Amino acid sequence: MQNTTRFNEAFVEWNRSRTGPLPVFDVHADPSPGPGAPHFEILFQPFGTSGTPGHFISLTVAMVSPVSRGSVTLSSEDPFACIKLALKLVNAPAWNRYLGGPTIDLTAMSPAEPTAHIRVNSGLGYHIIGTASMSPRGAQYGVVDPDLSVKGIARLRVIDASVLPIVPGAHTQAATYVVAERGADMIKHKWT
Incomplete structure (x- = not known):
């Protein structure tokens, strides 16, 4: 929270009654709807643009685990389904004390305007993977073998x-640490 007063109030509320905006997953059950859930996440970020002075959060909808290989798989024919879900989430009564409303009114836009807005305000998550994809030893595809050696180069x-070879169902940092630790172990084993 950027507002120190609001944070202190929330901290007191948490210490007094174990309620408020701070506990999230410590006292609430896992909110995921299970293995059939879509592969996206809603990120709450303490920044954004607004013409109104004050403290804001931005909701970013990000795909973290695409299941496609060269094509797109949609669970809905509505290209705005994910946005509608994000709006439904922030319009839940639990947010009434904390959110003033969106900075743009999608309902007041013409049918073409939301698409234009998304194109202007969309970006990459910069979680790039797979450019030197691992494949089984002896496979004709892929760049590296399971021991992370480049095929055909000593x-x-x-x-x-x-x-x-595929995007993990989360941010790539943890998976990259695993690859790095395993790679370091392989090199140590090879040279000791």
């Missing part, structure tokens, strides 16, 4: 997120 390994 004494060269790739040890970064580029070896991940």
Whole structure:
């Protein structure tokens, strides 16, 4: 929270009654709807643009685990389904004390305006993977073998997120640490 007063109030509320905006997953059950859930996340971020003075959060909808390989798989024919879900979430009564409303009114826009707004305000998550994809030893596809050695080149390994053949169902940092730790172990084992 950017507002120190509001944070202090929330901290007192948490210490007094274990309620308020601070506890989230410590006292509430896992909110995920299970293995059939869409592969996206809603990020709450303490920044954004607004013409109104005050403290704001931005909701960013991000796909974290695309299931496609060269095509797009949609669970809805409505391209705005994810946005509608995000709006439904922030319009839940639990947010009434904290949110003033969106900075733009999508309902007042013409049918073409939301698409134009998304195109202007969309961006990459910069979780790039798979450019040197790992594949089974002996496979004709892929760049590296399971030991992270580049196929056809002696004494060269790739040890970064580029070896991940598919996007993990989360941010890539943790998976990259796993690849790095495993790669370091392989090199140590080879030379000791």
